[in-house]
Amino acid sequence: MAYRETPKTQARKADTKAKILDAARQIIALKGFSGLTVATAAKQAGVATGSMYRYFPNKIELCTALFRQLSGREVDEMRAIAKLDLSPAQALARCCFNFTQRAFRAPVQSYALMAEPLDPALEMERLVYRRAYADVYQSIIERGIEAGDFEELDSHTASLAVVGMLAEPLLAPLHQFYCGESAPYDSRKLALSISRLCLNSLGAKDQLQDKDFNEQFNEYA
Amino acid sequence: MAYRETPKTQARKADTKAKILDAARQIIALKGFSGLTVATAAKQAGVATGSMYRYFPNKIELCTALFRQLSGREVDEMRAIAKLDLSPAQALARCCFNFTQRAFRAPVQSYALMAEPLDPALEMERLVYRRAYADVYQSIIERGIEAGDFEELDSHTASLAVVGMLAEPLLAPLHQFYCGESAPYDSRKLALSISRLCLNSLGAKDQLQDKDFNEQFNEYA
DNA sequence: CCAAGCTGTGAATCGTGATTCACTTTATGT
DNA sequence: ACATAAAGTGAATCACGATTCACAGCTTGG
Numbered sequence: 112m113a114y115r116e117t118p119k120t121q122a123r124k125a126d127t128k129a130k131i132l133d134a135a136r137q138i139i140a141l142k143g144f145s146g147l148t149v150a151t152a153a154k155q156a157g158v159a160t161g162s163m164y165r166y167f168p169n170k171i172e173l174c175t176a177l178f179r180q181l182s183g184r185e186v187d188e189m190r191a192i193a194k195l196d197l198s199p200a201q202a203l204a205r206c207c208f209n210f211t212q213r214a215f216r217a218p219v220q221s222y223a224l225m226a227e228p229l230d231p232a233l234e235m236e237r238l239v240y241r242r243a244y245a246d247v248y249q250s251i252i253e254r255g256i257e258a259g260d261f262e263e264l265d266s267h268t269a270s271l272a273v274v275g276m277l278a279e280p281l282l283a284p285l286h287q288f289y290c291g292e293s294a295p296y297d298s299r300k301l302a303l304s305i306s307r308l309c310l311n312s313l314g315a316k317d318q319l320q321d322k323d324f325n326e327q328f329n330e331y332a
Numbered sequence: 333m334a335y336r337e338t339p340k341t342q343a344r345k346a347d348t349k350a351k352i353l354d355a356a357r358q359i360i361a362l363k364g365f366s367g368l369t370v371a372t373a374a375k376q377a378g379v380a381t382g383s384m385y386r387y388f389p390n391k392i393e394l395c396t397a398l399f400r401q402l403s404g405r406e407v408d409e410m411r412a413i414a415k416l417d418l419s420p421a422q423a424l425a426r427c428c429f430n431f432t433q434r435a436f437r438a439p440v441q442s443y444a445l446m447a448e449p450l451d452p453a454l455e456m457e458r459l460v461y462r463r464a465y466a467d468v469y470q471s472i473i474e475r476g477i478e479a480g481d482f483e484e485l486d487s488h489t490a491s492l493a494v495v496g497m498l499a500e501p502l503l504a505p506l507h508q509f510y511c512g513e514s515a516p517y518d519s520r521k522l523a524l525s526i527s528r529l530c531l532n533s534l535g536a537k538d539q540l541q542d543k544d545f546n547e548q549f550n551e552y553a
Numbered sequence: 554c555c556a557a558g559c560t561g562t563g564a565a566t567c568g569t570g571a572t573t574c575a576c577t578t579t580a581t582g583t
Numbered sequence: 584a585c586a587t588a589a590a591g592t593g594a595a596t597c598a599c600g601a602t603t604c605a606c607a608g609c610t611t612g613g
Contacts, residue, residue, distance in 0.1 A: 115580095120581085160593065269525070272529045275497045279495050304485065313529075314537075316535075383561050383562070
């Protein structure tokens with residue numbers, strides 16, 4: 112026996128794996144998952160088709176890894192906001208603005224994660240991440256209810272409703288990008304409307320003043 | 333020349349077309365679009381695979397026709413509610429209850445229409461019908477704003493948010509049905525929570541009394 | 554009854570893309 | 584340098600369903 116794994120080969124292996132994932136991400140960002148074939152991803156990553164299978168057992172696993180990586184980042188972003196020292200209403204408003212802003216920064220990728228038709232296995236992942244978003248919102252909502260800032264309501268359903276409220280209005284414009292018909296779109300106004308609707312839905316009347324919204328609105332780059 | 337179409341042959345043709353659509357619908361209702369192949373639909377309809385192509389130029393057109401038929405019914409249901417002589421708040425609440433109730437009556441079919449991964453051409457149709465739902469809600473919302481029952485807000489975004497609020501909380505349970513893991517679920521409570529959230533989001537505080545909600549809640553079969 | 558033109562059939566064909574595999578190249582430890 | 588085990592390759596294979604097509608059975612007006 113003579114060959115053994117070394118830190119060096121392990122590092123190279125991890126590197127290539129990351130390179131493949133990044134290549135796949137670039138494709139997603141441009142064409143969505145529908146444009147991602149093993150062959151194109153291989154070419155983009157600069158490896159042969161067959162090599163892909165040294166790093167991922169099959170295409171689904173590759174896609175799943177990518178999906179988790181990208182969705183994970185987004186959810187983490189929301190988690191980070193939830194951890195800031197903000198009132199529940201402020202936290203939620205900021206989530207609305209950030210989510211919208213980030214979606215429009217990488218519209219095709221966002222569409223791919225949020226709504227593009229996917230393999231059933233990935234659809235399952237999508238549900239998991241929706242639930243993860245909802246968990247973040249639910250914790251904020253419960254904090255708000257305890258503080259008396261929000262109405263007493265079913266925080267579980269409310270959190271899912273927030274997920275829906277946030278995603279649905281973005282879908283049509285994001286789909287445009289996905290189809291390559293990018294029209295200019297005032298996503299800032301959209302975020303403003305959505306944040307109002309979200310807070311209203313929780314009965315957060317008077318929790319945020321116009322100035323709070325305006326602050327978010329103006330920070331929105 | 334000797335052959336010509338007659339009312340009789342036209343009727344037979346229409347009949348078979350309807351039979352095929354209904355066969356497809358049955359499959360959707362059981363397995364979703366992913367279970368719908370030209371071959372299985374043909375067998376279910378009692379015709380040969382090749383015959384399918386006498387009635388629909390290709391699978392996409394068949395699916396599109398089916399999708400339109402089923403989604404059309406659902407949207408019509410909402411339109412009918414919008415036309416009743418109800419206050420905007422009552423109309424919206426009723427939409428929430430009806431939508432939820434109908435979704436759970438045919439859970440797999442509803443999941444298929446609302447969220448199952450589909451061919452891009454069908455995904456386009458889905459967007460169209462989401463917009464159609466939103467149009468109905470928007471008309472109600474605008475009525476509510478004019479009447480001073482709802483807050484002044486962007487009715488376009490609000491209508492989309494309502495679509496999202498209504499759909500998202502149903503998704504996880506409906507997906508369970510789609511996966512064949514049907515767990516018992518109290519959809520009535522869900523409808524109640526959702527209707528509260530919807531009305532809240534529009535700033536419809538005090539538009540509906542508890543008794544209004546209870547009425548819907550109790551009518552829910 | 555006949556010719557013309559539908560409608561019905563289902564096995565064979567086709568297209569798409571994932572996956573495999575026999576072979577080459579590279580890395581490792583003795 | 585050598586034997587061994589991975590990693591790299593890309594053309595060939597495979598799987599899955601939609602679609603086609605050559606032929607058979609009906610309908611119709613003349």
